[in-house]
Amino acid sequence: MNFSNPVVFVLAPASLLLGGYLLVRCIGLAKRMIFPAVKIRFAASAEPFAFHLPQPGRYAVNVVIPPMKLLIGVAHFSARFAITTAAAQPLTYRSYGRALFTVDRTDMAGKRSMPLGRFDCAQAGDFTLTCLNPETIRDEYQLEVAPVVPVLKLVPLILATLVAAHMTIGGLVISLICLFGQA
Template sequence: MTFEPSTLLWGAPLLMLVGAYLLARCIGKLRRVIFPDVRQRWADATRPETVALPRAGRYVINIVFPPFTVVAGTAHFAAEFAITARASGHAVPYQRYSRFNLFTVRRSDMGGNASNPLGEFACNEPGEYQITCLTPEHIRPGFQLEVSPYVSPAAFVPLILGTILSAAMTIGGLVFTVLKLTGRL
């Protein structure tokens, strides 16, 4: 079966439209990763914080670096947390990440704040949870703590690759369409 170049050129508008649709979907999903629906921040690591989690699932405790901050040292990775379900009073297991853990998703928001995950916990039911930093001396002044939903690297990497591919489809389809309409191809 031979592939005619004119078929590719007339398929370019379809490629552009499909790419634009996929790009919009990928950007929407990336937006939910960068700006999660559930994200609660607090600045004082010395006092316990109560967070309301609207649904069951895995959550991550992050340290949030202010913009234009050079982070020397990794003492924040040694921070320990105790999590308690307010309704039942039961302790929730917390799993601390290693500083060498490559399989975590780090985020930056549009304000220049960078979130670096310190550990995770799983809540079995929605409700209020009290988070206490047992070693607040490891959290530098000016840094914040944050609770946000867990983002799997196995889902995040294909999302990034899909965004790149759909952007290439959109731009390539647009270029071929414009070249075909202007008679240059």
């Protein structure tokens, strides 16, 4: 490759800047997926848990597994839930079971969130979640209500992050080579 070409002098820094911008945007989107604004954690128990959702959308009921649990078991996949609004209107809950295309999240403390199922919230408000068979979830585990992270949104984000990182690093390296004339 001819690094003394004037086009390379323009494309390399442009790739560096555009890649850096895209990388910052991708990392921001990934942060919002890993650390959602709405995340409600509570213990799995037989009594109903009341919570407030500030915005409509699709939400997942996750089991939160503490860090350093090597043998996690699979009984929690058979947990059943009933979700009702403040006006005692039931919401449809769809269990994932051991679905292949679900997104697990792990936070910085090492807690792993695995989705058990989802429900659609048509409007913001107060809701009640009841675990119908809490004995299937271990005592040290927690439950969490958080927005669903769709696989079809996560995969392009990962690919865009990789492309942006390559653009940034490649643009930096080629810009330095052109700047110091080591062709």
